[in-house]
Amino acid sequence: MVDTTTPLNDGAPGWIRRNRQALAPALFLLPGVLFFAFYVIFPIVQSFNLSFYRWDGLGEPVYVGAENYIELMDDRAFEVSMWNNLKWLLMYLLAIPAGLAIALFLNQNVVGIRLYKSLFFFPFVISQVVVGLVFSWFYDPTFGLLNQILGFFGFGTVNVLGDPNLVTYGIIVAGLWPQTAYCMILYLTGLNAVDPEQVEAARLDGAKGMKMLWYVIIPQLRPATFIAFVVTIIGALRSFDLISIMTNGGPFGSSRVLSFYMFEKALSEYGFRMGYGAAIAVVLFLIMLSFIAYFLWSMYQEEKGGR
Amino acid sequence: MFPRPIEKSSPAWVATYQALVPMALVLWLLPLIAVAVFSIKPDVDFTTGNYWGWPSAFKGFENYGKVFFASDMPRYLLNSVLITVPTVIGAVALSCMTGFALGVYKFRGNLLLFFMFVAGNFVPFQILMVPVRDLTLDMGLYNTKLGLVLFHVAFQTGFCTLFMRNFIRALPFELIEAARVEGVAEWRIFWFVVLPLMKPAIAALSVLIFTFIWNDYFWAVVLTQGAESQPVTAGITSFNAQYRAAYHLMSAGSIVAALPPVAMFFLMQRHFIAGLTLGAVK
Amino acid sequence: SELSGTLKIFSDMSNPAPRAVMEKLASDFDALHPDLSVELTVIDREAYKTQIRNFLTANAPDVANWYAANRMRPYVSAGLFEDVSDLWAEPAIADNLASTKGAMTLDGKQWGVPYTYYQWGVYYREDIYDELGLEEPKDWESFKSNCQKILDSGRKCFTIGSKFLWTAGGWFDYLNMRTNGYDFHMALTNGDVEWTDDRVKQTFANWRELIDMGAFIDNHQSYSWQEALPFMVNGEAAAYLMGNFAVAPLREAGLSDEQLDFYQFPVINPDVELAEDAPTDTFHIPSGAQNKEAAREFLRYVVSADVQTEINAGPALGQLPVNASSSVDADEMLNQGFEMLSSNSPGGIAQFFDRDAPAEMASIAMEGFQEFMVFPDNLEDVLNRLEKARQRIY
Amino acid sequence: MTGVTLSNAVKKYGEVQTIFDVNLDIEDGEFCVFVGPSGCGKSTLLRMVAGLEETTSGKIHIGSRDVTNVEAAERGVAMVFQSYALYPHMSVEENMGFGLKMTGHPKEEIKEKVSEASRILQLDAYLKRKPKALSGGQRQRVAIGRAIVRGPDVFLFDEPLSNLDAELRVDMRVEIARLHKEIGATMIYVTHDQVEAMTLADKIVVLRAGRVEQVGKPMDLYNNPDNRFVAGFIGSPSMNFVEGKVCGGKVAVDAFGGREITTSVTLPPEGSKVIVGLRPQQITVSAGGPATLDLRERLGAVAYDHLICAEGSKIIVETRGEDALDEGASISLDFSDDDAFLFDAKTEMRLR
């Protein structure tokens, strides 16, 4: 559509006139693309580059080849972070069924249900900093509600955030709270779009309850599930705030994930190994890339059919 | 339509449901309610170990007073507003344009550009941390609200473009063709035809971006420092560092920090859901 | 000439009491110089540690807080701190601050001035000791036997909050300096000794005795040092190995002077001389400062005898003045501390683990300490890790 | 016996009543069509039979079973929806077999029944496709197949053809008629298209605003409508209505230049207004006269002449063959008195 036949008379205004359709998108895109390229694309390239240097952020960077990556290979903290990221990825997905469950629960028409839906969405609106704070109180080994409840039932106390085996799960649960709310709202909007005639048809077909859900509703919620999946994966890989607030990576580094570890390495009090941090970021990016590729691929499949 | 509409069930079940929903809500929001209660407790409740019980006295005014008048909280809040509002405006404006261009025009590389935005948006933003920090430093925008705003605008443009472009795609293309046949210039089509139709998407995005930016902590820590430019998320952590173990004050501070996005969400709730339906869960 | 313009100060004195001191300092200085306006930015102490790098390179204030010794090396090497040897040449400073000059010296030059330092030691609940009939311990055995009695009474011996790691560094420092001495501490932090060295292991073995007794409160890895205070306030723990800055919040939380007392960390290995941790907090002039003249004047002001007396007084910082002509507040703790540092620390005075060791080593090591405190059985693994890091870092 | 009987069926949405006391007997094997203008309650009534809407009061029987409070799935009915309501994520085969699968039939049996239905509907070539890859007509057939497979006692159709284009609609109409012949089950069919109603029905139920206006065989309704509404609704193009006045035992029609209609029906009192209905096919036109030929729509074999009468009323006349009357020509029209339908002007009831 862009390349039209060459015009005969080459007057400038005429040219603009004739190519308005081609120029218009360029002009509309220009500011956005420039901004994005400058602040996102270019830095990604830079990060890749930086991961081959040793640099403390103050002096001159020194090229060290793949040294950073080699060091990553037997960095125990890195390994722990990777495993934790994996835990995040898997556990965080629980937000999807949980969100669906709540959405189904709330998908009714009773007085005030709109308000309820909004209130259920609340955790998502609140800063993770606050969420982290709240949950660290909840987990507090001495006065935390969790232990009070456990105590009430006669169990001993658990120090969720102090136990290297539990800490990651503890933080993930805190993260699941807002994420579930997010998935819930996605599913609520998805449920709005469910074709009522199909539900009725299925009802006539004798599908009920779980069968209806599984065979008819969930397939129709595919778009919502897809978005929920994407945002959840991204959320899981980006997890930073909660860890920073709740444990600061501890105890002794057992709740670190890659994103936190790279922050620690690159910018925190005892860090400033920019190149090493960049190398961690690159690894994280490569992991994410597989999801991005999947996402783009499925989008491409859809687009092929479109206009 | 699913599950079966409750009004078709027996009245007893309807009543049960109506009772169940608020109960579930209380359970769901328990952590928040706890914070709210914390924030009006007197400090003696914490020294005497009355963490989860009924407040022994109402000290809401004192606690919130302290947050507002004896700390940098108001300043942080103002910073947050000054960071969030321009970001929302900037990101939404940019993405309306990019979304329009990508959604309406056919040209070579359209999908490629679009995918660039999408991919960039899903990038773990930590990978940007070091270079962006350096960029910001080099431009002399370190520790300025502007530096934060510029970056947020750029980064959020990815997500917003995805959202806007899909939304515009879902609009009937005939509207644009009709306008073209009527002799309307492209930018006028954008302004008079497409923009008004994007209102729900703009509203939804604004709320979403507002919450994202308001709650951003990572970049606040990376790109700013100190009360003169840090937003409230960073503010609350330093506030908390100051009042560590003063749970009532921390709670009050948290509530204050959480309030604006909550208010924003409530104000725009109707549009938010509508826009989300169209944009994200097409 | 009269000072003019603005003086930008970045400070990490974010706890309530120090914050008040800093604010007063700024406003007093401001009042002193009518044409000069002082702008103070107080940043959260933990956050400050990461942010200093950014503002030193980008957005330098005229005066900034930091710490002495190795902790300032990266900025000195990068040329981010102004050489203030000229100030140290002035008699007012040269004479009165001689004792801290070493801590401020790197590569033969001075890079800032101290404004306070404080002793570390064991702060304890005198009333509990009295109740159990305990004495301040002088040696390792009585230290442990006291502890046992405390434990028997249903309390913990020590509170600690190791979430931010450095508190564990304090314990290590003391155990290590009492086991192996000050020179060993310096060698270790300078990377000259292997972490798998038997002497290091001995330190940990001593530490382990306490851990195995259950001397420390549970779940300390979840608390910051402030969050660990209530255990002592509530009498659930009897003592706290901490810097003197802990006194203010303890008092504020309701402990009276009768309830609170201090003793020097006892002897473990009689063959080594006593040495103490006494971290020095400092002011520096970033090399990118705009108003260096005013900054220098501020530094002079801060270390002047009267100001030192005032800001280190009990109700203010409650710490030790660096100026020899200042007077130490009549406070019981301060006096004891001053006494200890000036007369009972023949081995030497260390800054602190994380100030003497390079940052990266400090972070890995302190993380290891924390792990050891929770899982003493992991010691082998921890030490191997530290050794590997040592080989890489130095 | 699997007829359907509605007795005093009433439907209210909250305060709003949309179905008023409907009594209806549909025989076993009968093809019953509900017609009526949009919003008259056709779908609602059908959905009440299906069990998708609650019946506010009254009773519904299928066969001899009272199903008023029985769940949709258990009524033994199958329904074909206007939008087809095919499950987009299932293949044609799975779509058709879904009902049986849900009720726990063995795979073998499902396969058999599906292939039987697909044979009847000529869907064999498409069994593996998803609905998206089918044309409108094929989708419609799958929807019907889904109903057939379950072997229900009663088939319900809600405007099943309205999403198809004109040509396909004709084909599918014939197909449904054949299907009914072949299966012989009771069918209830909702449409607002009177051609469908006429061609398919054994029995037509004309609804208006939630009330039954008339029930009968198609040609009975055509030839013998009870009231103006039914007369106007059945027949295409629709009946022309003009005003008349009782005048000396006859009906005088102004629109036709005062022409008087002789009739044997019981007329209202002298001077009362009546409505005269005339089907477009039953009027003949000739050149010269008080009416004007406004527009002629030629469809090949027939043409529709839009006339404007002297006093302004509009009349449509169906003409055959190639008349040479030009648009704008003056015209007179004629009809046989026996063909005129007379209705009371107030009640709109047929005068008999």
Place this chain on the structure above:
Amino acid sequence: MTGVTLSNAVKKYGEVQTIFDVNLDIEDGEFCVFVGPSGCGKSTLLRMVAGLEETTSGKIHIGSRDVTNVEAAERGVAMVFQSYALYPHMSVEENMGFGLKMTGHPKEEIKEKVSEASRILQLDAYLKRKPKALSGGQRQRVAIGRAIVRGPDVFLFDEPLSNLDAELRVDMRVEIARLHKEIGATMIYVTHDQVEAMTLADKIVVLRAGRVEQVGKPMDLYNNPDNRFVAGFIGSPSMNFVEGKVCGGKVAVDAFGGREITTSVTLPPEGSKVIVGLRPQQITVSAGGPATLDLRERLGAVAYDHLICAEGSKIIVETRGEDALDEGASISLDFSDDDAFLFDAKTEMRLR
């Protein structure tokens, strides 16, 4: 002169060619209808005239102006879309005036033109409403109004009535015909409904698979189709086709029991196959014979008899009046030889 001329117009989407060398002359003031089955390229062709699709090769003239590479905005055409494409956020008035406003016309003038258009279309009462608050027919009228207001040389309609229900469609059809009479502008109208094509067109263009099959006046196409496709497409119900064989200068038709058709057209060689076309109206049936009456669809005045001939071919016959033939009865059919259309079996071209 504002007719539209297409010369060798070609459209390719990438490799796929959808319009093949179309040559077409539409006179000033003519009402030209593009018909053809779905996907044949009607919309594409129309959009090429509108400038919404690029013309891959060939030329398009509007009046004497070559507009092939002129933007849609500058072609002086107005288009009415199937979906109406009304701006949902503007009132009826604003919708209609939008084009003028954007091209900088003074307010006064816009107002005048809008009120003129709204008068013609009887939209005065709705000027302040948003499209959402209008019925389908009203929306359609607004869409037309929007086109009228700009006073374009050429009106383009893309299936403007297909979203309306049958009844409204008839009304709007008449309205568009009136409008054309009143305005007199050139109009190009796309539909796949042959009734619309027949009733509205001055000139019908029958398209198949991107090629023009025949161009002509409606009744010319009906009476004199060039090929089997056109014959089958024009006329409702469609023409019946059966196979015949040339046999001694006549055409023998098996389906009709070997009946021979005498014809004056040039027949292909003896023994060749031909296709015989017969319109449903031109066949008569009587009891007894080789065919069976499979199904009778009664529409009131007419009925469609679906017959199955001896050798299996299906024939539809339109009957009038109330014949007493039952479904399933044996039947014989008859027609006049002159009414039979003959086509070559291979090329499907009309034999003349």
